[in-house]
Amino acid sequence: MKDHLAMGKKQLSDIATVTWNRRNHFYTPVVLAMLLLIGAIISLSLGRYGVPAIQVVRILLNRVIPLHKTWTDVMETVVVNIRLPRIVMACLVGCALSATGASYQAVFQNPMASPDILSASAGAAFGAALAILSGFSTFGITILAFLFSLLSVGLVIIVARFAPGLKVMNLILAGIMMGSLLSAGTSYIKLVADPSNQLPAITYWMMGSLAGAKSRDVVFIVIPLAIGLIPLILLRWQVTVLTIGDEEARTMGVNPHLLRTVVILSATLLTAASVSVSGMIGWVGLVIPHISRRIIGSKFQILLPVSMLNGALFLLIVDNVSRNLLQVEIPIGILTAFIGAPFFIYLIIKGEKVA
């Protein structure tokens, strides 16, 4: 429709883009997965008790095929019992938060949506604070945080369902209200908590940490993660179409309200599980889908896996900093904000690159 010369140029470069894109859809996840594997092995060898990377590989391989023992028992205990659960946990939490962020951003048709927009984190914080106040064990804290997180998002969905008008707007408003209600509740619990032990515990929990992650916690997050991810993966193309807008999606045969509800429920399962084991880890769910969208484009079927891998890789790296930078461990929630916020500002200044 414009002049032919300009068109010809556009055409040429675009054909190149299409082929490049298609190849990328295959290679990007593979490269990221390999980086993640290498990252995990390096992370296993890092720490106050250094274990050479080659020994790490041998220790892990020994579990599958018996090898000649070249490592000490201490090395094996450190790698398998202490570091491995934590590293797997960092990857799973990063993966879950990023998947939620990508899903929320898609179904709210808004790149600013983050996993805590529907009060999932505020609910978990309230549940955890309540559990600490009641003197529950660490596992009890996780369970109560998980339940309150699901409960608060469930209430948000119910409120939004009965309100008239735009559904997306209702959900977000109800989420903000619920979030502020719950943080008021959390503040009250902090007020009445014992300042010598309960109050610090609550405060520390809210900073987010992967310290003390055990195999039991890994199991606890794996099950909801799997259950939540299945619908997201199956509905990947429908979600892509929904990002165009409710009405257009509907005229193309997608049921927007049903689809959004299913996606929100699945994604909330992911957040609730990860927040309840790790505390509040901000920024990952907002920033990682953004970066992934720049790398691979907005199509949900490819954005979801790439976001998950990027999220896992990001949190793995940040957790290494958290463990190894200082003598005292730095809560990971603080680090993700320190790294995430400036990076986000950089992305905003650099402007939108179009895929």
Place this chain on the structure above:
Amino acid sequence: MVRNLSFAYSFRDILKNVSFQTSQGEILAVLGPNGVGKTTLFRCILGFHRHYRGSILVQGREARTLNSRKLSSDVAYIPQSHGHAFNYSVLDMVLMGTTSSINPLSVPGKRQEETAYDALARIGAEHLAGCSFSHLSGGEQQLVLIARALAQKAKILLMDEPTSNLDYGNQTRILQQIRLLADYGYTVLLSSHNPQQALWYADNILAMEDGSVVAFGTPDDVMNSNLLKTLYGIDIALVHSDYGTLLAPQLFGDHDTSRGEKLHATMDR
């Protein structure tokens, strides 16, 4: 196709006894000033409003009984081009049209890609396939949205003011393209603010005022100065020429002094 359709939001009647029908290969232009219910009419046909009275028969089936997936295989909607939160390539945009033809749990494959390329080729836009949608001009975006509707393989196309944001050249190109599609066998319903376009390109005109039909028929039968005065409150002369009938708006205040008041009355409503 549409019989005695009425629709009301709580206490306000939007559509009153609207009846019309179209047949295959026709362009029906819906004319009328802003707020007469053109958009509501389209939304009823698209299944957004299901509590209407009367009946809307799409290929012999009542629209409100069809779910969005079934309805989308009969009726495709072409919105005005507008910005989206996320950006996609033109090919992906057109591929979205194939959604209702694939399993909801799968993604479009090779065959759907061919459908998408065919749809782009039919409107002469295959060279845009790899471009990013948001970088296209308004006219190109409108073409891509038409291609998306073609990929949907629905035979009825609903267009909401397809030329409203376009410059004159692109308006004409889009309308010529729509005419070609109708000649090819598509049924096109479009709302328009331009009665001249309706005269040139439409087979039938549905003129609406205040939720009711004031005229329905071929352009030659229904288009006259009285109708245009009713619809828009201005005097327009019809000039018959070798190139079709041309509309010539009369300069304000020529001979009718009450026109100014009527214009106000129309705008107030």
